[in-house]
Amino acid sequence: MAEHSEITASLRAFQEGYNKNKRLKKMNADWDRVVLVEANDIPSRHTLILRKGELTIQEGSPENPDIKIISDSETLADMFYGDITPTQPYLNGTLKVLGTEDDVVRLDFISLMIWGE
């Protein structure tokens, strides 16, 4: 089990990886989304905001998220640190991504562009 602070730190690492990737920002310039990241084994909620290609992170839940990412704390921390890709936990049901299929594919793509080999 990871702690809330570890999830926060993993999201900061993800944000840093994203924001230093100019090409990724260009790719997502049209994709404004509010994403809830929620752990289902500890009280931990974060909000990712993608606007005009820039990614910001806030503590707590948004009012109306476009996408919800829900998993156990360990999986969330591992995923946002890039130790695992989202694909396997998504496929085995550990990770739930509630949104349109297009949004799910796009989030997977962003993660792979930051952490992929």
Place this chain on the structure above:
Amino acid sequence: MKRVVSVSLGSSRRDHKVQVALFGEEFEISRRGTDGNFDQAIALLQGLDGEVDAIGLGGIDVYLYAGKTRYVVKDGLKLMQAVHKTPVVDGSGLKNTLERETVYFLRQNTALLPLKAKVLMVSAVDRFGMAEAFTSLDCEVTYGDLIFSAGIPYPISTLEELEEIAHKTLPDMCQLPFHMLYPTGKKQEVQDEEKIKKYGHYYLEAQVIAGDFHLIRRYLPPLKGQTIVTNTTTTEDVTFLREKGAGYLVTTTPEFQGRSFGTNVIEAIMVVLLQKPWPKITPEDYLNLLKQLDFKPRILKLN
């Protein structure tokens, strides 16, 4: 009579059966769509295994390529592994030869592919041979893999960048259910109007639009005389492209009774004719057989 069946995840509305003679051998070639139903496709493949001479897999790829790296599509492999006795192919072997030759043929024999021609390939990792051929002939190619398969409005303009992005993303993305990456079943029968508004301009900026027909069709705006290079077109598709304002239709596979079948079907026929195990067939085997069969691209003026 040799029997070749293409089992497709695509719409059953496109089902078709023809008989042709090749090298004095009679072939019955049929296509059976399963409307995106994966379990039905598995059951159909298991029923055909050992009962027909070769099977093609349509509406899905088993192998994608970027550079020298081959990526395996998990769902495609599951279908292939449902067959144990009959040779089964996805068309990727033939794409690498036949579709390259089609591009060279257009440059050498027509005015449809001039130097510096602007080409949109709606997806290149399923047709890397064609992508390399366009590039080798100094065409200005836009690879639309991210735009049309992932909804990301980022045109890739070099094969190097395509390979780099593929290397980062495809090992994982190939594990996703195939319908998340490609229109299957009923999605093949309708256009995505929202994305046509967003991405239609990529079609209009090109002189030649090439690649998978279902991707081309799904996002196709009204055209201004562009040339379409593809296959698996039916008579209805030809009418659709004419009404949309396409100038020419070039199909890479030969026409059998008004229908250009997919490369998986033609590759399955070739496996029967070559009488060699599929893994042992080389690009040269395909090229030699293509020459003997005198297969040439079909070029149809539409407008």
